[in-house]
Amino acid sequence: MRLVWGTVESAGSPESGAQRLRVRLDGDTTGAAAVAYGSLTGVCRPGERVLCNTTAVDLGLGTGGEHFVVARAGTGVVLDDPSPGHIMKLRYTPMQRDVLSVEEPASEHHATMSEARDLGGLPVVCCGLHSQVPVVAAAVKERSPYARVVYVMTDESALPMALSRLVPRMRDAGLVDETVTCGQAFGGGLEAVNLYSGLLAARAVAAADVAIVAIGPGIPGTSTPYGHSGVAQGQAVNATAALGGRPIAVLRLSFADPRPRHVPVSHQSLTALGSVALAPAVVPVPALDPAMAASVDDALGNASVWRLHERCDVDVRTMPDMRGVEVRTMGRAYEDDPAFFLAAAAAGVVGVRPNGG
Numbered sequence: 001m002r003l004v005w006g007t008v009e010s011a012g013s014p015e016s017g018a019q020r021l022r023v024r025l026d027g028d029t030t031g032a033a034a035v036a037y038g039s040l041t042g043v044c045r046p047g048e049r050v051l052c053n054t055t056a057v058d059l060g061l062g063t064g065g066e067h068f069v070v071a072r073a074g075t076g077v078v079l080d081d082p083s084p085g086h087i088m089k090l091r092y093t094p095m096q097r098d099v100l101s102v103e104e105p106a107s108e109h110h111a112t113m114s115e116a117r118d119l120g121g122l123p124v125v126c127c128g129l130h131s132q133v134p135v136v137a138a139a140v141k142e143r144s145p146y147a148r149v150v151y152v153m154t155d156e157s158a159l160p161m162a163l164s165r166l167v168p169r170m171r172d173a174g175l176v177d178e179t180v181t182c183g184q185a186f187g188g189g190l191e192a193v194n195l196y197s198g199l200l201a202a203r204a205v206a207a208a209d210v211a212i213v214a215i216g217p218g219i220p221g222t223s224t225p226y227g228h229s230g231v232a233q234g235q236a237v238n239a240t241a242a243l244g245g246r247p248i249a250v251l252r253l254s255f256a257d258p259r260p261r262h263v264p265v266s267h268q269s270l271t272a273l274g275s276v277a278l279a280p281a282v283v284p285v286p287a288l289d290p291a292m293a294a295s296v297d298d299a300l301g302n303a304s305v306w307r308l309h310e311r312c313d314v315d316v317r318t319m320p321d322m323r324g325v326e327v328r329t330m331g332r333a334y335e336d337d338p339a340f341f342l343a344a345a346a347a348g349v350v351g352v353r354p355n356g357g
Helices: 110-115 130-143 166-173 195-204 231-242 267-276 290-302 338-351
Strands: 003-011 018-025 032-037 049-053 067-072 087-089 097-099 123-126 149-153 178-182 190-192 210-214 246-249 282-286 310-314
Touching: 003 067, 018 049, 018 067, 032 049, 110 195, 123 231, 123 338, 130 149, 130 166, 130 210, 130 338, 149 195, 178 195, 190 195, 195 210, 195 231, 210 231, 231 246, 231 267, 246 267, 246 338, 282 290, 282 338, 310 338
Parallel strands: 032 067, 123 210, 123 246, 149 178, 149 210, 178 190, 246 282, 282 310
Antiparallel strands: 003 018, 003 049, 018 032, 049 067, 087 097
16 A cells, blocks of 8 residues: 655546546656545645555556545544434445445435335346446436436445446436445445345335446456456345346456457356356347357356356347447447447346346
């Protein structure tokens, strides 16, 4: 871990919850990008001294290559933002934050959540990557414009929802109607103590017609079978099934990723569906050209995915109407790697089909 003092050169709007800054670190002659979360540090202003965590950038890691503001220099109270709740997120760290969780007695939804036991067949699209969420949502809205789509964000990757540039764009475009942050993740329209209650809140409080479960931006990986955040997809399948929902799993496909372990079906998808998921899910497979389709079929068959899960072939050959929301994955757009995006679109199509068929 590395903490470095610096001076704010310029500061963007704090309204999204993640304030983008240019900070000149002590000892550097040029500015660097940084993020400050207003709910943790308060609003930053040009000329202020800030303490930055530079670890991820120093290691060449992290979504966006940004430093993170830990504290602002000054005296007295620098942030006074009490919550009406008493649930702590980022628990037992110097940045622990009080939130009002949807389940706790102080919440207006406490009575509803006290009775919530079952998803009642709610279709839940379980993603492996954050970048799949807008494509799934767009496919749902294209076929069912009035369907309520709720994004349930788990805590296996980025914890502040505000880090995501996609979420506010999806909200503004009407692709997502509500958000829920689960576990240690925070900043959603609804806060939940864990994924199970987060899913129940999506249905019982947010009135979801389709829920989408995914990690936030970024995905830790180690090139080992289980040492990655992709296992969260299998856990989401299990939670959905346990609560009486209808799990739909998005395949992570690629024919452009330079890493062989992600071609044609990512090893993360194969682990999540082949080992972690203990309940059956519908797995949509998009239309691809014959050679690509054959390699995907071989990968899924060799991983024994169909031993448990139900295949659903979907004739999706183009991107859904994204309503102006631009999506890239690992720096690649649709034109660079169509299979990735078509797999997400196929899952959205299945999400609005009766019984998933």
